[in-house]
Structures are given as C-alpha cells and as structure tokens.
Amino acid sequence: MGTAMTDALETEEQPSRHLSRDRAPAARAAPVARAAYAVGQAARVGVYLGQYVLSARLTTPVAPRQPIEGETPGLQPILADLRGLLQRDWANVAAGVYRMPHDLLDEPFDALRRAGRYFRDLRRVERRRHGRGHDEVLKRGEAERLRQAYPRYYLQNFHYQSDGWLSADSAAIYDHQVEVLFSGGADAMRRQALVPLAEVMRGRRAAETRMVDIASGTGRFLTFVKDNYPRLPVAALDLSPDYLAQAARNLRRWRGVETVQAAAEATGLPDGSYDVASCIFLFHELPPRVRPQVAREIARILKPGGRLLFVDSIQKGDHPPYDALIDYFPVAFHEPYYGTYATTDLEALFAEAGLRTLSVERAFFSRLMVLEKKGPPGGTRNCGSESCV
Numbered sequence: 001m002g003t004a005m006t007d008a009l010e011t012e013e014q015p016s017r018h019l020s021r022d023r024a025p026a027a028r029a030a031p032v033a034r035a036a037y038a039v040g041q042a043a044r045v046g047v048y049l050g051q052y053v054l055s056a057r058l059t060t061p062v063a064p065r066q067p068i069e070g071e072t073p074g075l076q077p078i079l080a081d082l083r084g085l086l087q088r089d090w091a092n093v094a095a096g097v098y099r100m101p102h103d104l105l106d107e108p109f110d111a112l113r114r115a116g117r118y119f120r121d122l123r124r125v126e127r128r129r130h131g132r133g134h135d136e137v138l139k140r141g142e143a144e145r146l147r148q149a150y151p152r153y154y155l156q157n158f159h160y161q162s163d164g165w166l167s168a169d170s171a172a173i174y175d176h177q178v179e180v181l182f183s184g185g186a187d188a189m190r191r192q193a194l195v196p197l198a199e200v201m202r203g204r205r206a207a208e209t210r211m212v213d214i215a216s217g218t219g220r221f222l223t224f225v226k227d228n229y230p231r232l233p234v235a236a237l238d239l240s241p242d243y244l245a246q247a248a249r250n251l252r253r254w255r256g257v258e259t260v261q262a263a264a265e266a267t268g269l270p271d272g273s274y275d276v277a278s279c280i281f282l283f284h285e286l287p288p289r290v291r292p293q294v295a296r297e298i299a300r301i302l303k304p305g306g307r308l309l310f311v312d313s314i315q316k317g318d319h320p321p322y323d324a325l326i327d328y329f330p331v332a333f334h335e336p337y338y339g340t341y342a343t344t345d346l347e348a349l350f351a352e353a354g355l356r357t358l359s360v361e362r363a364f365f366s367r368l369m370v371l372e373k374k375g376p377p378g379g380t381r382n383c384g385s386e387s388c389v
C-alpha cells in the first residue's frame with residue numbers, strides 16, 4: 001500500500017493528526033464536558049460490551065472450514081485498543097475539532113427496548129448462522145419483484161441479519177447490532193471521519209457546500225455531521241427504502257436532509273455536484289467487480305478537488321495482531337465479499353477511478369482514508385478569512 005498508514009493510537013490523548021497545527025482549539029473543554037463524555041462512554045461500553053459477552057455465551061461459535069493462521073487476540077488488548085479510540089475521540093472533542101454527539105447518553109428505556117429486540121432476534125441469527133441461511137431474503141415469496149428491483153448480490157442476509165437490508169425491523173435493530181459487535185466503539189470509529197470533514201469545511205459556508213453519504217444506512221454518520229454543521233445540506237443515499245426511512249427518522253430534527261434511494265454504482269446524481277462524499281462500511285459488502293464501479297461513480301459525482309471520506313474495515317496487514325480476526329469474521333457472519341475486500345489494494349482501485357489517496361489511518365477496527373478527486377478545485381472552494389486547506 002503506497003500511502004503509509006499511521007496508527008493514531010500511538011498518539012493517545014492527542015487529537016487526530018488531521019487537525020491543523022495552526023488551528024486553535026475552538027473551546028477548552030470544561031471539566032463538566034469531560035465528565036459527561038467519560039460517564040457517557042463508560043455507560044455505552046459497559047452496556048454494549050456486556051451484551052457482546054452475553055451474546056457469546058448464548059451462541060455457539062462456527063468452526064472455520066480451513067484452519068486460520070495465527071492467534072486471535074484476547075479481550076484485554078482489544079479493550080485497550082478501544083480505550084485508545086475513545087481517548088482519541090475525546091481529544092478531538094476537547095480540541096474543538098467536533099462536538100460531542102447529542103445522543104451520547106442513551107435514553108434508558110430506549111436502550112432496554114433495543115436490547116430486548118436484539119436478543120430476541122439473536123436466536124434467529126444463530127439459527128441462520130448454523131444453517132447457512134444467507135439467502136432467506138429471496139424466499140420471502142416476492143423473489144421476482146426483489147430481483148427486478150435490486151442487484152442480485154444485494155439480496156442476501158448479510159451478517160445473517162433477519163430480512164437482510166429489506167425491512168423496517170432490520171433497520172431498527174442494525175445500529176444496536178453493530179455497536180454490540182464493536183463493544184460500543186462503532187460510532188467513535190465513524191466520528192473519525194469528522195476530522196477530515198473539518199478540514200474540508202474550513203473557510204467554507206456550510207449552506208453552500210454539498211455533501212452526500214453513500215450507503216448511508218440509518219444515517220448514523222450524518223447525525224454526527226449535522227451535530228456539527230446543521231446548515232450543511234446532506235444527501236443520504238442507500239438502496240434500502242427501510243434503512244432510508246430510518247435515516248429520515250434519525251435526522252428529523254435537522255433541515256436540509258435529502259434521501260436518495262439508488263445503487264451506489266449508479267446513483268443518478270449529476271456529474272460534479274458534491275464537494276464531499278462519505279462512504280462508511282460499504283466496500284466490504286460489495287462484490288469485487290462492483291467496487292471499481294462505485295469508486296468511479298463517486299469520482300463522477302464529486303467536483304474536481306472534492307474529497308471522499310472513506311471508512312471501512314481494516315485490511316489484512318493494517319494491524320497484524322488482528323489478522324486472524326479478519327480471517328474469522330466472514331466465518332461467523334455472512335460476509336461473502338469480505339475476504340477479497342481484506343486484500344484489495346484500495347489505493348490502486350481508487351486511483352484508477354481518479355481519486356488520489358491523501359491519507360490512510362487505522363482507528364480500532366476501521367480504516368479511514370481521505371481521497372481527493374483529481375483536477376483543479378476551480379469554483380469548488382469558498383474560502384473566507386481562513387486559509388483554504
């Protein structure tokens with residue numbers, strides 16, 4: 001991989017390196033904010049880690065067909081890594097790079113209700129996991145309609161998820177499932193993309209900037225974007241009408257939110273119409289032939305000089321202690337394309353689409369890449385008194 005990967009955990013308690021050195025922290029974090037963050041995150045990690053451990057007790061591991069090379073790390077180093085991610089998240093908040101999320105502290109009743117749904121569904125997931133039930137979506141009695149409406153690769157029970165991507169129940173439970181999988185670290189991983197977004201936004205008028213989130217899911221990342229840039233018009237694009245409906249609910253407190261039901265490889269959006277695109281946890285779910293199509297489509301809809309903020313799973317070799325986990329993940333969860341994703345040269349793939357890699361870094365189990373569409377940024381910047389990036 002051409003661009004050196006930085007491991008942000010080497011700089012614990014430091015804001016991410018995307019923070020410009022000349023930028024004074026917007027506000028020194030008050031001790032009360034630090035305490036609120038610490039309490040909120042401790043509660044989240046306690047809740048989700050507890051549910052992760054309980055889930056492991058209630059389920060039976062799937063044996064890999066072939067032996068997996070190397071040792072999987074124990075829980076302790078993973079938790080130390082998670083702590084590093086949260087320290088980095090807090091450092092970014094304290095330095096004023098981005099705000100604390102409005103919903104860090106969960107509503108206790110909501111959290112209980114979601115946990116109940118999650119555990120009721122876990123039994124169904126477990127049945128599918130051991131019965132290789134990854135194409136139930138196509139057995140719902142409306143297979144023909146679904147085949148007409150969606151690409152074939154999309155019609156699977158990814159993660160052995162009930163209803164795949166295609167029900168309101170699946171959309172309602174998804175964020176919770178992901179947080180359990182990452183013991184409460186999923187949102188903090190997504191938030192690392194706010195750091196390069198802050199660089200993009202420096203000197204711009206939010207209302208005159210255009211952003212699209214490709215494969216937005218329930219819009220979780222866009223809620224963090226809107227926490228920080230409420231006037232920034234955003235488009236949430238996804239193939240699932242149910243996930244988009246959930247995204248619209250999650251984003252209802254803000255104006256300037258558009259939902260677009262389309263495939264990432266054929267969005268139907270106009271050429272050169274966005275200053276910034278984000279794409280989070282999509283590429284590992286795409287067949288190898290579709291990944292370059294999506295990269296080209298993102299390059300097409302970005303303005304020259306526009307940025308792509310890419311977050312997805314780390315790949316083999318990004319953090320060698322996790323290599324065996326990367327090999328085991330698609331065994332435990334239905335992830336038919338994860339194996340090829342984990343060894344794809346993403347920089348080369350994006351370069352072929354006209355997107356130049358500016359930086360690559362790891363944050364816990366995620367890989368954050370910042371890419372730029374080639375060509376002069378003519379007319380795309382709207383710099384005020386601050387210097388353009």
Ligand SMILES: C[S@@+](CC[C@H](N)C(=O)[O-])C[C@H]1O[C@@H](n2cnc3c(N)ncnc32)[C@H](O)[C@@H]1O
Nearest residue numbers: 165215216217238239240243262263264280281
């Ligand atoms: C793993 S989820 C990630 C969602 C979200 N970005 C997040 O941070 O959680 C994958 C999402 O990609 C969507 N998706 C998968 N393939 C797609 C495609 N070809 N075009 C558009 N959306 C797609 C799914 O509907 C789902 O909402």
